[in-house]
Amino acid sequence: MSANRSYGSLDLFKLFAAMLVIANHTGPLASLSPKADFVLTDIISRLTVPYFFMTSGFFFFRPRREGGAGKPPVKRFLSRIGTLYGVGILLYLPVNLYNGRFGSDSTAASITKDIFFGGTFYHLWYLPALIIGTLIVFGLRTWLPNRFVLAAAGALYAVGLFGDSYYGVTTHSAQFAGFYGQLFDAFGQTRNGLFFAPLYIALGAAFGSAAAGGSRIAPSLGGKKRYAALFAVSFCALLAEGIALHRYATPLHDAMYLAAVPAEIFLFALLLAFGGKSHPRIRYMSTTVYLIHPLVIIAVRGFAKMTGLQSIAVGNSIVFFAAVTVLSLLFASAIAILALRKSSPKAGGQRAWVDINLAHLDHNAAVLQSALPSGTSLMAVVKANAYGHGSVQIAKRLYGSGIRHFAVAEIGEGIELRKRGVKGDILVLGYTPTDRLAELVRWKLTQTVIHADDARRLQAHGGKFKVHVKIDTGMNRLGEQSDHDDEILSMYRHSRLQVTGTFSHLAEADSLDPHDIAFSRKQIDRFQHVVSLVWGAGLRPGMLHLQSSYGILNFPELAMDLARPGIALYGLLSSExxxxxxxxxxxxxxSLRASVSRVHVVEAGESVGYGRSFTASADTRIATVAIGYADGIPRELSERGGSVLIHGKRAPIVGRICMDQLTVDVSGIDRVRQGDTVTIIGEDGGERITAGEMAKRTGTITNEIVCALGTRASKQYQTEQRKRPGKKLVPGIHASR
Incomplete structure (x- = not known):
């Protein structure tokens, strides 16, 4: 699972939780109602830190790929959180020194305990707790079956609970009081990474594993209502628990509650059900707000004292909270903008990357639409990661241009689009295994019925499916044979299949040879016969579609409801x-580009690369380029006259192409240096190398070249203003008889 899946609701609530932390430290209702402020700051706001722990566990322990495995990057995590903690310690060191925290009575043992458990400043305790709690859960998940991890973490939480909100119960037993006295001597309190953090981190990890395994929290309206109701019940229980404990017991602290556990579980489930686009800036802001808001509190108090506005800016608790919150958010927003801009990858500063020109995508969609009859809309084929272009970004851009129909090859591609927030109708063109049919309904996907027996399989499953019926008109790949009238009609009569479309595929649409055109015409006639048959039986075929890219270009007069451009949508033909x-x-x-990693001279008689396939006949300047066949470059390209562009000039590929790099002769190009940009596909100056040229040299089609581009090369999307030449892209229905 990718790191940036559609979990925008988690990001948004994390920022809200950071604001609740500010409330906890400013008491916004104190000047209005101390009781209300107690409920807000001592009970409600106590949901925030457990939520932070759960989100950390969710993203850290989540498999990197859908259904994937592998251990989480512990060293990177320790480095990142440890660095953040170090920054926090240094940031608040002047405040601590001013307050005399590290005075003469401090010892090495007390300072060590403070660093590992106290946080050195009152709100920094969360960071060492996150580190320790994550390491504990990592160890538990390594050595114990998953079903025991939550039990072990829950036992630790129970120990911590009686040293926190339930400490008043503990004091009734001298034995327990003595035990907790020893815990306090060793760890300061039980609100730390040993007792508090592991349970919530483990819960987040459990959610992450379930999501990666395909068991995503149900995003349906009914699912959301159920989670909301369960959260409401557990939240009320939390309020009752907090009020009762403070009335009838003596909490030592009020950080750990029993009812907080189910409340966090159902809150997290509810947020996951909503999904939404991820917000890296908001995620960054929430962390920054948490880290810097105490400094803002100090600044607001200082400013109020200097200006004599204490009665308003501090004495009025709502004004005080609002001032600290607004200033913290503004400061955090500025830091997030600068940090993310600095850290965002830039073309030319990477090993290899793909430039995606979305304005060209808009243009291609518009001119393809303009070639079709009025009333025919586009179904964008975004299978195979949108032919290597990035299916999510491509689909979202096209949806913004008015396209409402998309086609993918298999169910996993459709689910990926839904999880990343892609709307519209998504048609699965291929076979879906029986054990995954329920996911079609869950993710609101439309399934292709590939023959009559397949329709019976879907009917027998028990769900209600939206389907398009596939007719085999001569390609002999998928679909019910066009002359099997009874079988065809049976596909439209199943009670659990809602037929919303009928389609076929032209086998020779890319050829203008008279014999091939005749065969395409025969396929068209067969398809029209099936449509007439269905209508004649009093059934509805739904939306009709037959043309792919070449079908649009060679048979544009066909008045169908939809056309399915694939390769042409991306500005290419299978063969130039x-x-x-x-x-x-x-x-x-x-466009595909990479960086020069080395430039050196190979003397006459020396060879380059594996197998010494290239030997320099004279002293030759060789540039090593950081891209190879693992990135989708055909290995045989070096033997077929392949070249790249550097400084607007062609440089021939020499030596065998390796997995991660290739070598080119730059003897005729001046001033080539390490870090220079190399164009493998695209334009540079007045020169251009196309994917079609690469395909021709290697004896394949353009489709294979772009689809083979690996995932290692990051994609840079140029989001220029949309230009819509030709007709406006609007959805339409043209299935009338």
């Missing part, structure tokens, strides 16, 4: 030599 009846200007959306 293909002639088409309709001439439109397609603009390549993708």
């Amino acid at each position: 030599s293909d002639a088409t009846r309709t001439k439109i200007e397609l603009r390549p959306v993708l």
Whole structure:
């Protein structure tokens, strides 16, 4: 699972939780109602830190890939959180020194305990607790079966509970009081990484593992209502527990509550059900607000004292809270903008990257739409990661341009789009195994019925599915045979199948040879026969679609409801030599670039690369480029006259292409240096290398070249203003008889 899946609701609530932490430290209702302020700051706001722990556990222990495994990056985590903690210690060191915290009575043991458990400043305790709690859960998940991890973490929480909110119960037993006295001597309190953090981190990890395994929290309206109701019940229990403890017992602290556990579980489930687009800036802001808000509190108090506004700026608790919150958010927002801008990858500063020109995508969609009859809309084919272009970003851009129908190859691709917030109808073109059919309903996907027996399989499963019926008109790949009238009609009569479309695929649409055109016409006739058959039986075929990219360009007159452009949508044809009846200007959306990693001279007679396939006939300047066949570069390209562009000039590839790098001859190009940009596909100066050229050299089609581009090369999306030449992209229905 990727690190940045559609968990925007978690980001938004994390910022709200950071504001609740400010409330906890400013008492916003104190001047209005001490009782109300107690409920807000001593009970409600106590949900915030457990929530922080759960989100940390969720993202840290989540497998990196869907259904993947592997251990989390512990060293990187320790480095990141440890660095943040170190910054916090240094940031508040002047305040601590001013307050005399590290005075003459401090010992090495007390300072060590303070660093590992106290946080050195009252709100920094969360960071060492996060580190220790994560290490504990990591160890538990390593040595224990998952079902025992929560039990062990829960036992630790129970120990901590009676040293915190339930300490008043503990004091009734001298034996327990003595035990907790020893705990306090060793750890200061039980609100720390040993007793408090592990349970919530383990709960977050459990949610993360479930999500990665495909058992995502149900995002349906009913699911959301159920989680909201359960949260409301557990939240009321939390309020009752907190009030009762403070009335009838003597809490030592009020950080750990029993009812907080189910409240956090159902709150987290509810937020996951909402999903939404991730917000890296908000996530960064919430961490910054948590870290710096005590300094803002000090600054507001100091300013109020200097200006004589204490009665208003501090004495009025609501004004005090508002001032600290607004200033903290503004400061955090500025830091987030600068930090994320600095850390965002830039073209030319990486090993290898792909430039995606979304304005060209808009153009291609518009000119393809303009080639079609009025009333025919586009179904964008975004399978195979949108032919290597990035399916989520491509689909979202096209949806913003008015396209409402998308096609993918298999169910996993459709689920990925839904999880990342892609709307519209998504058609799964291929077979979906029986054990995954329920996911079609969960993620609101439309399934292709690939033959009559497949329709019976779907009907027998028990769910209610939206489907498109596939007709085999001569390709002999998928679909019910076009002359099997009874079988075809049976596919439309199943009670649990809602047929919303019927389609086929042209086998020779890319050819203008008369024999191939005749075969395509025969396929079209067969498809129209099936449509008439369905209508004649009093059934509805739904939306009709037959043309893919070449079908649009060579048979644009077909009045269907939808057309399914794939490769043409990305500004390419399968072969650059293909002639088409309709001439439109397609603009390549993708460019592939990499960096020069080394430049050196190979003397005459020396060889380059594996197998010494290239031997320099004279002294030759060789540039090593940080890209290889693992990134999708065909290995045979070096033997077929392949080249790259550097400083607007062609540099021939020499030596065998390696997994991670290739070498080029730059003897005829001046001033090539380490870090220079190399264009493998795209334009540089007046020169251009196309994916079609690369395909021709290696004996394949353009589709294979762009689909083979690996995931290592990051994608840079150029989000220029949309330009919509031709007709406006609007959805339409044209399935009338």
